[in-house]
Amino acid sequence: MFTCQYKPLNLYKAQGDMKIITIIGARPQIIKAAAISRAIREKYADKIQEIIVHTGQHYDENMSEVFFDELKIPRPNYNLQVGSGNHGLQTAKMLEGIEEIILKEKPNAVLVYGDTNSTVAGGLAASKLLIPLVHIEAGLRSFNKSMPEEINRIACDHMSTLLFSPTLQGLDNLKKEGFKTDNKAPYTIDNPRVYHCGDIMFDNSLYFSELASDRSIIKELDLKPGFVLSTIHRNNNTDDPKRLTAIFEALNSITEQYQKQLVLPLHPRTHKMMDQNLPADLRKKIESNQLIKIIPPVSFLDVIALEKNAGIVVTDSGGVQKEAFFFQKPCLILRPETEWVEIVENGNAILCDADKDRMLNAFAAFEKRTDLTYPNLFGDGKASEFICGEILQHLG
Numbered sequence: 001m002f003t004c005q006y007k008p009l010n011l012y013k014a015q016g017d018m019k020i021i022t023i024i025g026a027r028p029q030i031i032k033a034a035a036i037s038r039a040i041r042e043k044y045a046d047k048i049q050e051i052i053v054h055t056g057q058h059y060d061e062n063m064s065e066v067f068f069d070e071l072k073i074p075r076p077n078y079n080l081q082v083g084s085g086n087h088g089l090q091t092a093k094m095l096e097g098i099e100e101i102i103l104k105e106k107p108n109a110v111l112v113y114g115d116t117n118s119t120v121a122g123g124l125a126a127s128k129l130l131i132p133l134v135h136i137e138a139g140l141r142s143f144n145k146s147m148p149e150e151i152n153r154i155a156c157d158h159m160s161t162l163l164f165s166p167t168l169q170g171l172d173n174l175k176k177e178g179f180k181t182d183n184k185a186p187y188t189i190d191n192p193r194v195y196h197c198g199d200i201m202f203d204n205s206l207y208f209s210e211l212a213s214d215r216s217i218i219k220e221l222d223l224k225p226g227f228v229l230s231t232i233h234r235n236n237n238t239d240d241p242k243r244l245t246a247i248f249e250a251l252n253s254i255t256e257q258y259q260k261q262l263v264l265p266l267h268p269r270t271h272k273m274m275d276q277n278l279p280a281d282l283r284k285k286i287e288s289n290q291l292i293k294i295i296p297p298v299s300f301l302d303v304i305a306l307e308k309n310a311g312i313v314v315t316d317s318g319g320v321q322k323e324a325f326f327f328q329k330p331c332l333i334l335r336p337e338t339e340w341v342e343i344v345e346n347g348n349a350i351l352c353d354a355d356k357d358r359m360l361n362a363f364a365a366f367e368k369r370t371d372l373t374y375p376n377l378f379g380d381g382k383a384s385e386f387i388c389g390e391i392l393q394h395l396g
């Protein structure tokens, strides 16, 4: 029988009226935690004590450690060091470890972000122990249950007591699943409260944008204005040789046809799967293409510097497609659908799936467009403060 090893680090201690346990694990959640931790530090330090639990889902230095100092995120109080594995095994190890910590810490609430296995493990552990769950990024739906993330989000929303949706579409999705918007406190898992509150990643992008101006990455990589920024990591793209090949053929063609540089900070999953799933001749072409720069994953400030200076973004990442919008860059989305439908409906992003022709056509279309607008769809940059205030009021 597996025994979960966790390391209590106890480096961060605060006193407050209420104690929340925040679960993080994958890269985007570590970055999201910066926003809520900052709001607690700046506005609620005397009222909210935050205990951070890192499941260890992401563990490479550049997928985890790099963010803590750079974004001033308190060190995790616990690291479960779960690592990689099949969904069941990985989630089960997390669940076992998180349950133990909840029993020990007796928090007023557990907070989870997004839609990863760390999110659903936190949700299950909390709700089974009758601890109110707070879900940040609630209501997002791809309506594609073959995505592991779709299962995680739906499950989490239905285990939550406070649900914070970043978009109006998210709120609408929740209403269609039976969540009420006119119910009164006290809120519980059976009487949950749903909010439309803006996006904490918009808070982060505004907050860190200026700090990113000093980064030397553009110079170091010798990138010229108008370069293409790409990220790829979605399992259905990396693990399917046909899809991965189509994507890389299109990226290669774009650089040759438009003589544009392309920078690709490579997720470790994609790194591994490229070896396995790309034909040798295509690999050779990519490796010898001077316009393509494949680099290890970069820090959040570096990715912001890349997003601000790029001409266009090509990605299957949820976070990066939205950040392209925040920094007013058109985006090719390498998925059949997106949860961030607003940016597609407004014309700022085009869904290309993993289809070479659709990618090339979308790229050509954006090369000609000069009339794109970027309305304010993601709040006022203060979503994190609002969320902390509501947590304190209703669960403190």
Ligand code: UD1
Pocket: 026, 027, 028, 057, 058, 059, 060, 063, 084, 085, 115, 116, 117, 118, 148, 149, 233, 234, 235, 268, 269, 272
């Ligand atoms: C996970 C999330 C996905 C999210 C992404 C953010 C789930 C089901 N998926 O996908 O929603 O968009 O994180 O990046 O939770 N690996 C390393 N080093 C690391 C981390 C991963 O080498 O630090 C490799 C391992 O081979 C691992 C693979 O990447 O098996 C996949 O990692 P995993 O966390 O399972 O899923 P992601 O694809 O990262």
Ligand code: UDP
Pocket: 027, 028, 031, 231, 233, 265, 266, 296, 297, 298, 299, 300, 301, 303, 304, 316, 317, 318, 319, 320, 323
């Ligand atoms: N990101 C980063 N370094 C990189 C690539 C991405 O810091 O090399 C950031 C990116 O800015 C965004 C987040 O990671 O905030 C998105 O994470 P990812 O694409 O891994 O996951 P998703 O958002 O699709 O769940």
